[in-house]
Amino acid sequence: MQPLPPLAWSAPTTIDEVVAALAEGVPGEVRLHAGGTDLVPNLKRGVTSARRLIGLGRVAELQELVDGPADALGVGAAVTLDDLGRDPRVVARWPAVAEAARQVASPQLRRMATLGGNLCLDTRCRFYDQSAFWRGALGGCLKADGDACHVVPTGRKCVAACCADTPAPLIAAGAELELASVRGPRRVHVADFFAGDGARNHTLAPDELLVRVWLPAPAPGTRAGYQRLRRRGAIDFPLLTVAATVVVERDVVRAVTVVVGALGAVPRRLRGLDALAVGRPLDAAVRAAIAAAATRQCHPLDNLGDAAWRQAVVAPLVRRTLEALEPATAPDAASLR
């Protein structure tokens, strides 16, 4: 058991206090502490460093779900994944997001883990997620303390994977993030929040706080689904995630989005699906065509191990997701449940 380094800790109660504390801190020394389920193990292994932590557990605004304009729902960044996965509004209208939240880790961890922490989760790589001693024996890598990547030896960028469950279904749902800093608020689509470098795979500035995730009301006829691959039935991080949103009108597809995660640093939105599916019914042939496109566009690396298995599972997992879509009901129907 590795000990934790000494850390200062504060627990502000308002968003303004949090962003002020972030602005005062030295980047790399000050970090936000939500559920701590990623941060604590990473601090122990020296995968992350920090000297001051700012706890988010007492900021009431971050723990709330609020109804927004045009039937959107704002989920506070510190809402736990357990609460998210059970919220009747989320279950009825964003079933893939709820399902992803319910798939994370274990019952215990989901009661600590937050949505904000899930989005800002550090990337994972089997060569990096080890003790500092273990990593040192390999001579470090591009993510820290080295100049080569052990996954792609000729590569110039770290390809550690975004292994969180919620990003793919949030991107497929068109969700937006509300961020705050002393410089003011900003909004960004979840898809644009991520950046293609495993060493730092999101565009959050060091002084920024993720405040809320905005889920836009699903269009009529929307169906959504989420599936993931893992070694055991619980606890383990995903080795692949697949989220789909399909809008069906009078039995034909009007729009389709499929996002595959846990490949590299950024969840991948499949391209060219409109030509395969729009204007047709979502039948077995169309599902197979989308699955084949996924195989062509997704290439799991050795960052999480089992690259060949993961490659073989891409198509079946996409097909299964499209077979098991659930209706994302309109708000009035949801309230009748």
Next chain:
Amino acid sequence: MKVSLEVNGAARAVDVDPWRRLLDVLREDLRLTGTKEGCGEGECGACTVLLDGAPVNACLVAAGQCHGRKVTTVEGLAGHADGGAVLHEVQAALLACGGAQCGICTPGIAVCASWIVDAEPIGADAGARARVRELLAGNICRCTGYQLIVDAVVEAAQARRAGEGEP
């Protein structure tokens, strides 16, 4: 930092580093050594305690996060009646079913199972065992193979319903 919390129904106060793990506060500062450390990283569930009634991994909770909150450990499961201790339904069922071998996972299993019996409806239907397995998925046991633990939780849920006058 002065942290006031309620542990097993009693008000307690400790003066500790806010970043001290709840697990160490319980085991070392409060001498409640029933809660065990397995992995120290959230993987095994041996350190499971209830925080405001919900199961969490005490190895990942900081003392500072517990100010003003209620903690239940395995020591707090048994009740008292007629001057003696009365085991919680899950403790009695784990004993009766043989749901423990080396015992390192047992306090975490008992605490998590007490939450299942209190908070989650576990019926006598065919899906009950699968549901218990899902809810116990965060507790690893290297000895028993889980069958007898699942038996015990299903039996404890039954005992609870019988105690509440339900068939």
